Amino acid sequence: MSVLAMVSSVAGFVKVRYLLDKAVIDNFIFRTHYRVTTTIFFVSCILVTANNLIGEPINCIADGGVPEHVINTFCWITYTFSIPGKMVGHLNSHVAHPGLGPYAPEDEKTYHSYYQWVPFMLFFQGILFYVPHWIWKNWEEGKIRMITDGIRGSAIATSPERKERQQRLIQYIIDTLHMHNNYAFGYFFCELLNFLNVFLNMFIIDTFLNGTFMTYGTEVLQFISMNQENRTDPMIEIFPRVTKCTFHKFGPSGSIQTHDALCVLALNILNEKIYIVFWFWLIILAVLSTFALFYSLALIMLPAIREIILVRRFRFGTPSGVSALINKIEIGDFLLLHFLGQNMSMLCYGELLDELSNKLHIGSMSNTPTAPSTMELNPIYASDKHKLHKETEA
Template sequence: MLGIFSGLKSNVPLLSKIEEPKTEGVVNRLHYRMTVMILFGCSLLVTALEWVGNGSKISCVMEGPDDSWVVPPNVINTYCYVLSTFVLPKHYNTKIGHTSSQVGVGTYNPKEDDVSYKAYYQWVPYVLFLQGCCFYVPHLIFKLWEGGKVKNIISGLHQCIIDRKDRCEKERILAQYFVDSMHSHNFWAIKMLFVEFLNLVNVILNIFFVDVFLQGEFSTYGYQVIKFLEADPENRIDPMATVFPRVTKCSFYKYGPSGTIQTHDAICVLPVNIMNEKIYVLLWFWFILLSFVTVISLIWHLLFLVTPGLTKTFLKSRTMNQPDLHLNDIGRHFEVGDWKLLYILARNMEPLVFGEFLRELFGTLKSVNENNNPSSKPLMT
């Protein structure tokens, strides 16, 4: 177990590398790191069958009048796993041990009874892996569109630089770049916001996809589990046992000695569904939580883009409200992209360093303004 998940951790790290600045927010990291880790981990967990039962995906048993009637176990197990098993909805609410042997398993009339085939357990590890890839795609798009801009221009200022001379030189270069490239970051900022929106669309589509995959059972799955825990033990129906049945039925047909069709009725145990039912309970709650925080994050970033005053308040908090930073004058001619870039720089720099950078930026802007307009008033508060 440790070997499997240690390999996963090395490929999908939970923490950022210290030497790289953080260009994506916490919610983005929940999508492409935490969620991908959960989905890939669950996919590995489902395939590690030695942890459940006897290490097999399915175990079927049947009885006959003599030994010639019984199908070899390896044959019936493979047949029922490949061609899927089924349950009888009429036995969901019957008393076990009297009219049914297990939830959904009881007397069966092929001509009259409705059956519900359960074949999706074959696809669970592949679907989980595919979903993990889907949650990683927006991150790849973000990295492509961001283009390493912040990493290239920040010049190590997101790390602790003790030498003041070296730090001031890097702040001067960054301030000069900021002034030279002013008003050129708008499209870049819009693309960053689009990735946030793409994360929200992705998680919602994944919820609908799993709901279709589980035959419409996923949308209310977690809610039904909560109701089950609070219901009367004598009358409640376990939703996990109906969506992921642990015991199912299987009909095997073959020719008998007389050349007529023989129907072999088997009862199959699915140890893998013990894991599947818990995995999808976890995913239901995680997707709901992730959708909620993504909506909040998207609204928050929209407010930052359209409300410069809110951005200024955040920037002041990042500098511990130092009084001589001239934020109002610095941002007088800023556009959406400029505020976005300044916001990311503020998140990556120490308050002291960011305060020094703002002073350098103010001085550079003042110098450029005086050179371009010698007769205008100097840029001062």
């Protein structure tokens, strides 16, 4: 299978979705986790397993005493090593390659075996970034998709039918007022998981690369600005391109023979680029996730922030009218209204909030008409839960 064909298999994570077809049940930063980041990890996994890009991942040069395919297999499934003390020196005179050269048994060695696990780690980390969305998708159970059917985005029914659906939606909101806090808890919990997920993955990569990942990006930036004759490439230190491997076997007389081999790790050309991208991307994602977390905390703790969102983002009402509405609802109700605003046109959403405000501000809640039961709502808002799971944003 070609690389292009394999990459296209994960294109669904970044495909554009229109309000006409899908319901929006999260925000841009949330989607960045499970669409963009998961895609980056999966595409990287495909690249490091596509041998047609770089040829064989390892090729070892031995003294001829061991068949080539044997030494290649052995060094791939065990480990190779380099010598940190030989990283600095004049190539071709003091050292053959960075990290290689004559060494004594007591010299420090750095062993490399991570390259066997890179594809598995990339795939596992891609799954980790998708898990919070999967939890939220199952927690949400297609509610936004169901209650906005017929009035979402450009999928607006004829005026009489739209009015009827809008009235039923308003009545649903009124009769379930203060009953959506569990819904909001699920969303904010998954946002917290996104936040923790970024730092967990940074720790996983740092542990995987023997504690070198946290400073990897800064060292690469310093390397670029250094004098060319005196600098040591940190990418070669962490992802060496040529390493040593030692193979032992019995000779004809039964004595143990040692065969040294130089191994070219062509795969590290990709690995070093992939992990420098991860270093910068995870830092950017950590900043965005921190902002999203503080934004959610502000929504929960500060009703004034909710007022600002309704007035400035959705351009609804007067400050006094918005304030009265905010005082009537709780955080779960607000989150539901917020998602409705993301899925409806500005005109329809303004009409919905206007009428909702009027009904909430007049008389007691006991005087409002009885809302249709869930069974009555089902024929209007597609009720097939299995269908909803497929149609709600994946």
